[in-house]
Amino acid sequence: MANSVKSVTDVLLRKNILHCAICKNLLLSTPVMLVENTGNLCSTCYNENFLESKCLQNTALEQLVTTLSYPCRFRDKGCEHWSSSADLLDHEDVCRYRSKKCPMHLIVNCSWEGFPTEFVGHFLNCHGEHVINFENNLFYLDITFCEEELIKLLIMKNIILLLKMQLNMEKNKLLYVICNVKDGDNNFNYSVKHKGNSDSYIKTRSRVVDSNYVYKNLEECDAVSVDLLSLQQTVKVTNRITNIFKIKTYDTPVQYIGERMLQHFECPVCKAFMKPPIFQCQSGHSICSTCKPRLEKCPTCRAPFGMTRNYSLEGLTAGVSYPCAYHDLGCMLSLSPTDITVHEVMCPYKPYRCPLPECTMTGSHDIIINHLENFHSDVISESNSYNDHFRLDAQSYNIKIYRKILLAFDHIFRLTCKRMNDSCMWAAEAIGTPKDLKNFVYEVSIIDIRRPEKRLIRTDYCLNEMPEDDLFKKCVIFQNTTLASYSNNGTISYQFKIKKGI
Numbered sequence: 001m002a003n004s005v006k007s008v009t010d011v012l013l014r015k016n017i018l019h020c021a022i023c024k025n026l027l028l029s030t031p032v033m034l035v036e037n038t039g040n041l042c043s044t045c046y047n048e049n050f051l052e053s054k055c056l057q058n059t060a061l062e063q064l065v066t067t068l069s070y071p072c073r074f075r076d077k078g079c080e081h082w083s084s085s086a087d088l089l090d091h092e093d094v095c096r097y098r099s100k101k102c103p104m105h106l107i108v109n110c111s112w113e114g115f116p117t118e119f120v121g122h123f124l125n126c127h128g129e130h131v132i133n134f135e136n137n138l139f140y141l142d143i144t145f146c147e148e149e150l151i152k153l154l155i156m157k158n159i160i161l162l163l164k165m166q167l168n169m170e171k172n173k174l175l176y177v178i179c180n181v182k183d184g185d186n187n188f189n190y191s192v193k194h195k196g197n198s199d200s201y202i203k204t205r206s207r208v209v210d211s212n213y214v215y216k217n218l219e220e221c222d223a224v225s226v227d228l229l230s231l232q233q234t235v236k237v238t239n240r241i242t243n244i245f246k247i248k249t250y251d252t253p254v255q256y257i258g259e260r261m262l263q264h265f266e267c268p269v270c271k272a273f274m275k276p277p278i279f280q281c282q283s284g285h286s287i288c289s290t291c292k293p294r295l296e297k298c299p300t301c302r303a304p305f306g307m308t309r310n311y312s313l314e315g316l317t318a319g320v321s322y323p324c325a326y327h328d329l330g331c332m333l334s335l336s337p338t339d340i341t342v343h344e345v346m347c348p349y350k351p352y353r354c355p356l357p358e359c360t361m362t363g364s365h366d367i368i369i370n371h372l373e374n375f376h377s378d379v380i381s382e383s384n385s386y387n388d389h390f391r392l393d394a395q396s397y398n399i400k401i402y403r404k405i406l407l408a409f410d411h412i413f414r415l416t417c418k419r420m421n422d423s424c425m426w427a428a429e430a431i432g433t434p435k436d437l438k439n440f441v442y443e444v445s446i447i448d449i450r451r452p453e454k455r456l457i458r459t460d461y462c463l464n465e466m467p468e469d470d471l472f473k474k475c476v477i478f479q480n481t482t483l484a485s486y487s488n489n490g491t492i493s494y495q496f497k498i499k500k501g502i
Contacts, residue, residue, distance in 0.1 A: 006082065009068050018065060020045055026073075027065050028085045034058040074098055103151050103162065103214045104130070120160055120181060123153050131155060132163075139245040145169060146239075151214065154178070156247055159188070162211060163245070166218045167228075174226040174241070175218040179211040188247055194226055195242040196235035197360040202226065203271045208247075242362075246327075265313070265320065267291055268299055273322050275337040280310040326350055352432045355405055355414040355465075365432060368412065372405060384408035385497035390419070392483055392492045401468075408498050409440070413462065415496050418472055424483060427475035428462045428498065444476050445495040448486045456486060462498070 012018050020027055021039030033046040036054040040061060070088050072079040074097035083091055092098065097115060104110040104127050112122050124131060132139050134156035141152065147167060154161040165176040178190055188208040195201045206224045213221060231237050265273045267288040274288040281287070281298035287305070297304055321334035324347055331349040334340070344350070352368040354361040356379070361371050372380050386404060406413040412431040417424065428442035446456040458476040483492050 006069070006071075009070065012068075013070075018061075018068075018070075026070060026085070026088075027061065028089065030062050032058045032062050032065070034061075072097070100211075101215075102126075103164070106215075107149065107151055120153070127153070134247070139163075139247075141243045141245070142240055143167070143243065144240050153181075154245070154247075159247065161188075161208060161247070162214045164214045164218065166223075168219065169228075172228040173219075174228055174231070175223045177213045177218060177221070177223045178206070178208050178245070179214045180208050181211055190245055190247045192224075192246075193244040194231055194235065195244070195362075196231070196237035196240070198236040200235045200270070202231055202234055265317065265322075269295070272325065274313070274317075275322065275341065276314040276317060278310045278314050278317075279305065280308050281305050282308075284310075286310045286313055324349070350432065352412070355412060355429075355431045356403065365412070368431075369407065372407070372412075376405065379403060380405040380407060382407045384499070385495060386415075387493070387495045388417075389491050389493040390417075392480060392487050392490055404496070406496075406498055409500055411440075413440075413442075413498050414465070415442070416468075416471065417496075418475075421480075423477050423479050424492075425472050425475045425477050426458075426496065427471050428460075428496075429465045429471065430462045431465055439500055441499050442476075443495075443497045443499055444478075445497070446478060446483060446486045447493045447495060449488050449493050454486070456482070459499075 009018075016024075018026055019040075020042040021035075022041060022045040025042060027040060027042050029043045031043055031046075033041045033043075033050070033055050034057075035041055035046070035050050038050070038053070040058055041050070046055075065085055069082045069084055072081045072083075072088070072092055072095055074092070074095050079095055079097040081091055081095070099113055099115055100119070102110040102112040102114075102119070102122060104123070105112075108127075110126065112126070114122065130151060131153045132141060132155070134154070139154050139156075141163070143150065143165065145167060147165075149166050150164070152163045152165075154163055160181045162179040162181060163176065164179070165174065167174055174194070176192075180188070189205065190208065191203060191205045193201045193203050204224050204226060209222075213223075228237070231241065267274050267290075268285070269287060269291040272288060272290075274286060277289050278286050279289065279292045281301065281303040282305075283298065283301045283303045285298050285300040285303075287295070287298070292305060295305065317337050320337070322337055322340040324331040324333045324335075324340060325344050326347050326349040331347055333343060333347075335343060349364075351362045352365055354368060354371060354376075356376060359376070361368065361375075363371065381404065384406060386406065388402075388404075390402075400419045402417045402419075404415045406415060414429045414431055416427050416429070418427075419425075426442075426444045428440075430440060440462040441459050442462055443457060443459045448454040456478070458478070460474075460476055463471065463474060486492060
């Protein structure tokens, strides 16, 4: 029956019985006026030019128009949608087959207009610098406060998304949405870590929306909003924000349920999943053991904290698989609270920090290697050893520190020399905590260049990355009085070497 009705409608459409005689659009608005020598006109085309013409309101046609269902006007482009006259315009406004402008016209005045099937090819060819490819299911984007608005195409295998961001410095807001280029297929959630110059971050979550959102002013629609003042205070943002997007798809209900259950273990402050010990305020709100010492009152209800533990929630953790703390960086491992803590120390996805303390760059092993080569080439050596010298006199004391970075054995080592009034100290740290750390040792050789065979050699195991105060409690130390016997006119020469043990 439905097919026969559609067939009748198609006949009427082909004969233009349901179209305005002037604009050729469907007669979806009333009144429909039948004008002599012209035909049926929609309410828009019927104007003062026809006031002296013989005409009458075609109520019969109006009733017919409201009774029928109509195909989308983009049917020839592939749309199979049919709906009543009342709903058709709403559908056509968001139809996935509708011809649309390139959203980059909002940024760079791009004049392209076409259909979604053609859009991705256009964007790749004309706006390739605004394309971000996924890395371990993640997208990385750095933005500065001078970028008021940006649009990026995110490509993840067969999933192609559009990201739109707006910065409103007057209202201290960062706004963004992620849209699916293929409308109607939005079974994706995503989370975003917003980072600055510290290890802390603010995390937001939302759901992928239809592509028409990218054309809207984000302040006027349901966009994700991040308070810049809170961001600046929490993650020490100066003029750059690092955003790490993780796209999540739910293939099975079990995976989704596990995600929902874990949300009950999320600390309200740091957003990490709480592991025992878990504390609670006098009203019963829980907080992790890391955040509790930093707060005097509960962030949820402002009630004071004591030493009360939430043993019920702690008991439930035994049956929960915790994702690795670096799951947003690509690690897919989930283990018990005890096992995941051990894993996180050695996780291959654990981000590296630039080994130079004055630099805040973070990233994967390869990213940090490239960063060191491009920005700190003066302090790196792509070898397992280097030679240096310094003056041994009173003017060169007073706690001077020198650092060198060695790229050896596919690892990053930071070598530090600290000179004081009575001694000189050397230490080596392995950046990123490699699994085979115990196999590496460092060797410091003090060389008398007048007699190179005369050497003073000390060796010790390389250390994990650690604070400077702890580092020099576990280092090689030479007294200045000893070094003086190896000097050449007050100059001390030495060799620093990383060696791999057996």
